[in-house]
Amino acid sequence: MRLWIYIARRLLILIPTLVGLTFIVFALTHAGGNNLILAEYINPRLSGPAREEAVAKLTAELHLNQPIYVQYFYWLAEVLKGNWGYTNTPIFSGSVTQAIALFMPNTLSISLFAALLIWVIGIPLGVFSAVNRDSVGDNAVRVTSFGLYSMPIYLIAVALILALGVYLKVLPFAGVVNPLLVSNVPWYHNGISYPTHILLIDAIIHGDWVVAGNAFLHMILPSLTLALGVLAGVIRILRASMLEVLDQDYIKLARAKGVPERAVYNLHARRNAILPTVTFFGYTVAGLLGGAVVVEEVFNYPGIGYWTTQALLNNDVGGILGSTLVFGLILIFTSLILDIVYAFLDPRIKY
C-alpha cells in the first residue's frame, strides 16, 4: 500500500517538473526576441510594407503583443495541441513535430542499442573488477575506464572510425545505409524510409535482408561510441556498489555456511549490487541523449541530435528548443519509470 503512496507522490512531483521544463523552453524561446520566432514563419525575401503587414498579422496570431505570462499559457496550449512551431534546416524544413517523428526513431534505435551494449559489457566488467579486487584484471579495467572517462566523446568516435572504419575497413561510418543499396527501393525516398522511419525495421518488414544487414552495420559504430562514452561511469558505480555488497553480513553468512564462491557472487551479491545502478541509469540516459548530439553529428546519422546541431549551425530557434523540449520529456519520463521500477525491485527503499 505504501508503495502506491510513493508512486502517487512521485507522479505529483512530475507536475512542477513538467511546468518548469515547459517554462524554461518558453522563456528561452522568448529571450531570443520576437524576431527569431517570426523568422520561422516569414519568407525572408519579403520586404517593405508587405513584410510589416505579415509581421503584424503573425504578432496578433501568436499573441506576441500580450504580457509574457499570458503568452506562456497560449504557448502551452499550442504545445499541448501538438503545434510546436517550425524548423528550417538543410536536412529538414517543416513543423517541429514532423521533424521529431522523423528523427526520433533513429536516435532511439542507436540509444537503445548503446544501452544494450552498456548492459552487456558494463555489468560483467564491473562485477569482475569488484570480485577480483586489486588484481591485474581489476587494475586494467579501472585504468581503461578512467581513460575513457577522460576522453571527449568525439575523440572516441574518431578513434573508432580510424581503427574499424579506415584501417581495418570492417564497418561503415557515415549515414544510415549505403545509398547505392536503396537507390531503387520503393519504400525509401529522400533519405526517409516508410512506414516506421527506422530503416532496419522497415527493411525487415519489406523482407529486404541486404538493406537490413547494411543498416545494422551502420548502427554499430555510433552505438558503440555512445556506449563507450557512458560505460566508464557505469563500471565505476557498479564496482563500488558490488564491493559494498560483498562487505555485508549476509554475504559473510553465506560464505560461512559454505555456499560456493560462484553462487555467492551470482546469486547473493550481483542482484543487490545492480539495484543502485538502476537509479544510476537516469544518469546513463542523460549521457546517452547528450552524447547522441555529438555522435550523430560525427557519423552523419540523421537523428534528433544531428537535427539539433544543424539547427544550431543555421540559427534555427524552432529546432533547438523543439529538441530541448523533447529531450527533456524523454529524460523526465524515463527517470519516472526507472524510479517506479526501482521502488518495486528494492523492498528496502524508504517511502
Add this chain to the structure above:
Amino acid sequence: METQKTEYEADRFREIKTSLSVFFSNKGAVVGLVIVLVYVVDALLVQFFPQALGLKHPYTLVSNYVNPVPQPPSASYPFGTTFPGVDLFTSILKAVRVDLGYSLFVVLLGAFIGTVLGVISAFAGGIVDEFVMRITDIFFSIPYLVLALAIGFVLGRTLDNMALALAIVWWPIYARYARGQALSIKEMTFVEAARASGSGGGKIMFRHILPNVLPPIFVQISLDLGTVVLVFSVLAFIGFIPNANVPELGYLASLGLNYVATAPWTVLFPGAAITLFALAVNLVGDGLRDVLDPRRRS
C-alpha cells in the same frame, strides 16, 4: 592562553602534514598534479609572456591559405597542420589557456552560485528549500549538453556566452551537494553552541556552516573540472561558435574532421591534449578525495 594558541597551531600543522602525506602517497595524484602544473604554466606563459614560447599571435589561430591541406608531422610542424594550414603544435599551446581559463570560470561560477543557494536552502528549510530543490530538479530533467546549447544559443553564439551557459547548467549539482553537506553540519553540536551563545542566523550560516561545507566542495570542483573541460570542448566541436578564430581544443579538432581519414593527426593531437588534461585533473581530484576521506587519514 598563549600555550593554548600554540597547541592549536601545532594541531593545525599536524593536520596539514597528514593531508599532504595522504595526497603525496597517491602516485596517480602526484603524476596528475605535475601534468596539471605543466598545463597551468603553459596557460600563464601564453597569457603573460607569449614571446617566451615564440608565439606572435597568442590569442588567434594563424591560417595559411597558400597550403590549407593538412600536412603530416615534420621537423617544422611537430604535430603537423590542420585545415586551413594551421600549425597544430603552437595552436594547442595557445588553446590550453582558453580551455583552462574558461572551464575554471564555469566551475567556479557554478560552484559559487550553487553553494550559496544550497547552504541557504538547507538553512532556511521549508518552502525555500522545496523551491530551490524543485528548480534543481528541472535543470536535471534536461540533458545538460542540450540545455547548455539552447541557453548559449539564446544568449548569442560566442565563447563567453558558451561558458556562461555552461555555468548556468552546472550550478544545480553544487546546490544539491552543498545542501546535503550543510544539512548534516547544521545538526552538529558546535552549531548548537553558536546558537546558544547568541549568534544570529546569518553569522551561523556564513561563519560556521559555510567554512565546513567548502572543503568537500573544493574536491567536487577538482573532480568536475575534468568533465567541464570536456563538455566545453564538445560544444565548440559541434560548431557552437560561428566563424571562430579562437584556439580552442574542441574547435581545433573539428577543423580537421573532413580530412580525418587521410590526416588522423588533425583530430588525435587536440583530442589527446584535452584527454591528458582531463585525466590529470581527475587523478588530482581522486587524490584530494582521499585527503578528505576519514578512513584514509587514520
